[in-house]
Amino acid sequence: MEVTYTCQAAPGGRPNDDFVIATERYIVVLDGATAPAGVDSGCIHDVPWLVAQLGTHLARTLSTEQAAPLVEVLRSGIEATMASHADTCDLTNRDSPSTTVAILRRGAEDVEYAVLGDSAVIVEQRDGELVVGHDDRTSYLPAYGVEAVSQARNTEWGFWIASNRPDAADYAVTGLVPVSAAYRAAVVTDGITRLVERYGRSWADLLKRLDSHGPNQLVKDVRAEERATPAGQYRGKVHDDATAALCRF
Template sequence: MLISSASEPAPGGPANEDVVLVGAGFVVVLDGATAPAGVPTGCVHDVAWLAGRLGERLAAVLTERPGLELREVLRTGIERLCALHEGSCDLANPDSPSATVAMVRLHDGRLDHLVLADSPVLVQGRDGEPEVTLDDRVERLPAYDLASVRRLRNAPGGFWVAGTRPEAADRALTGSHSVERVERFAVLTDGVSRLVERYGWSWWRLLDTLDAEGPERVVRAVRAEERADPPGRYRGKRHDDATVAFGRP
């Protein structure tokens, strides 16, 4: 499996809270969820720490158990992450650091993928349209004030992220394709998928640009669109960490 990737922090941001890890037959992409300023998380670690440690543990599970169902990979990774800091942190705090997860794994003639929260996976077949796996539950919340988001995080009727609740893995979206039918794929954080969701690109254009010009070119395109966009036009951050991996099986 051939994979290229790029990851860049938001302009002016303190750290890149995205993670991309590439191994033998897999790619893992995470996007740490930035906590609002002043909100006590009950954790002595920051979001970048959590995303990095979770990514390492997911990569280890994928390496140790290459055929394990991807929801179980995620569950095991979250369990190992919790064991790493349960002695120093309040894992029952609903505002504990968390991350989105997107994975692609090549195994036994299949290309499997998993998505939890808003980091999508694109898979284009040799004769078909790009298939997009996008967990948009966070975009369908009834309200986005702090109390509502806290109440609906990792809760039925809300949205699910990876952090302190291993059972969140059961809510991940998964899929699988025969590798013989896959032409190319991409795994990205919402800092890159905004090219489609905000700025009018098509998934075809995104895949074609990745294929022809590489992930770094796509990240530069994100920054150009953000700079040209009037401040305050969209809910959420004007700039975000941007991460994308592109591959062929």
């Protein structure tokens, strides 16, 4: 598997809360949730620390336990990350730092994926059919204020994300495509999926553009759309960190 990617912070000088680790067998992409101003997370660490810890733990398991199911890889990564700051932080706090996770792994027989939170994996098969792993549960929340999102995090009626609940792994969106059928794939954070969700492009268009012009151009496409959009038209940030990875099989 050949992997090409970019991982870029949003304009404005804030730290990048996205994180990527890639090898010839797997890619792990994380998108840390920006901490709301004034909210006590119970944690002494910032979001980049969390995504680096979790990403490293996931990569270690993917490298050493190659047959482990991705849901179990995700569960053990969350458990290991929690253990790394259990002595210093309040891991019962519902606003503990959190992150989305998207994993794509090429095995001997299958290309597998697991997505937790609002990132996405798009796999194109050799016959042109797309398989999309996209967790869109945050699109259906009854409200989007800080308190409402906090209440919905890691609940049956809300959405699931990697934080202080190892069982969140059970709610990941998962799937597989036979290696013989897989042609190319994209692994992207919601800083890129907004091309589809906000700006009207299709998953097929996104993947084709990524392959034809590269990850950096895809981020430029996002920034151009963001600058051209009237202020306040969409919920959430005007700009977001953006990670786009292209995998060729």
